[in-house]
Amino acid sequence: MYENVQLFIAGRWREGSDGASLPVVNPADERVIGQVSVATIADLDEAAEASWRGFKAWSKVSAFERSKILRKAADLLRERADEIGRLMTLEHGKTLFESRFETVLGADIIDWYAEEGKRAYGRIIPARLTGVRQMVIKQPVGPVAAFTPWNFPINQAVRKIAGALAAGCSIVLKGPEETPRSCAELVRAFVDAGVPGDAVNLVYGVPAEISSHLIPHPLIRKITFTGSTAVGKQLASLAGAHMKRITMELGGHAPVVVMDDADVPNAVTALRTSKYRNNGQVCVSPTRFLIQDGVYDRFVATFVEQTKQIKVGNGLEEDIDVGALANDRRLSAMEVLIADATARGGKVATGGRRIGNSGFFFEPTVLTDVPTDARIMNEEPFGPVIIANRFGHIEDAIAEANRLPYGLAAYAYTRSAKSIDILSEAFESGMVSVNQQGLALPETPFGGVKDSGYGSEGGSEALEPFLNTKFVSQIGA
Incomplete structure (x- = not known):
């Protein structure tokens, strides 16, 4: 056909x-x-x-x-x-x-x-x-x-x-x-x-x-x-x-700030769906997860558990959650970026490997404790991988969120009106979504700043x- x-x-x-x-x-x-x-x-x-x-x-x-x-x-x-x-x-x-x-x-x-x-x-x-x-x-x-x-x-x-x-x-x-x-x-x-x-x-x-x-x-x-x-x-x-x-x-390298007072189950569900949509091959895909100390362990454990449930396979088949990567370049990029991250001390909480020997299938991946000098912390991965790092104070999260020259999308999860105001103003980004993944609708602006x-x-x-x-x-x- x-x-x-x-x-x-x-x-x-x-x-x-x-x-x-x-x-x-x-x-x-x-x-x-x-x-x-x-x-x-x-x-x-x-x-x-x-x-x-x-x-x-x-x-x-x-x-x-x-x-x-x-x-x-x-x-x-x-x-x-x-x-x-x-x-x-x-x-x-x-x-x-x-x-x-x-x-x-x-x-x-x-x-x-x-x-x-x-x-x-x-x-x-x-x-x-x-x-x-x-x-x-x-x-x-x-x-x-x-x-x-x-x-x-x-x-x-x-x-x-x-x-x-x-x-x-x-x-x-x-x-x-x-x-x-x-x-x-x-x-x-x-x-x-x-x-x-x-x-x-x-x-x-x-x-x-x-x-x-x-x-x-x-x-x-x-x-x-x-x-x-x-x-x-x-x-x-x-x-x-x-x-x-x-x-x-x-391009983008979207930060996600998850505060201690966030609705963790809602955040995990929304971010998991958004991250692995189109296999992470999305310019606004949430990538650098910055999670406050108080909820870090619970968030990561829940996210990893839900990620392990994702079914990867031929997109033409029923009950498949995530299909193949679009080309072999993305497959190679995932392998290289993850190898570099682990060599620098990052840990693979789940995933991290190619699936099978035919087709461009890759496991949905969660990395933790990745240092800022790792390539994946600086280069847009454009694939099914997140980096989950912890932070203590909101100023630390803002500094990391704005560290890169990218400024397309940024996300935040918090119940605090004060934190919402601070983050919405502080993000150097063309688009900000708080407590949801609400970008790219026809009636809303879509574009970035900086690089x-x-x-x-x-x-x-x-x-x-x-x-x-x-x-x-x-x-x-």
């Missing part, structure tokens, strides 16, 4: 102009299940030119009509959720439940942008002189080049496509080569809903080649990227050299990056 994945350029599904392709691997058994076409420079130029034509046409469609088309795309995505979910599990490894949930949430995100697009309001500024009218109007910025990762092949791409289209922009999307089919099905939903073929284009290929060509391309007016901090800095530098507007959603990027891909703030603000001062004839 897994068909080869083609490019979508200028309203047509087709292979790259030189016929090259890359293999797509099922992480559960390491078998090649299909091929994804690779775009050439000529293909990228054709996509950019199509996006310019698409922008000229799509930007003239009223926001009201654009909203109706986007809502239809959302409905199509929901109708196809079961089929798309199975495709996503085949190419990514996550469970069917997670794949289908991601698809349906993608539809919710489209609905949100469809409505926000109708509310790209300007304003009238009272003038100092009689007869002068001062107006602020919002206009779409132009063709967008978007770059999305493999960990959420729909929910990362949909924020970029829906945001651009809702604002009246066109888009060239560089989709993930490791999980291309589900991303292609997202694009298909927009096209089938009535988005003009020139307005949305999809390419795959060599990431560095595509970014180095599309970012400086004279027809591209905005860049949006989700991925690692290291790559993001390179792309931001390139975009800055060409004065391109850019949104960056980069975790800038700009937002959620809430009312998400439409602004796709709009130019124009001031008009006039005197009537």
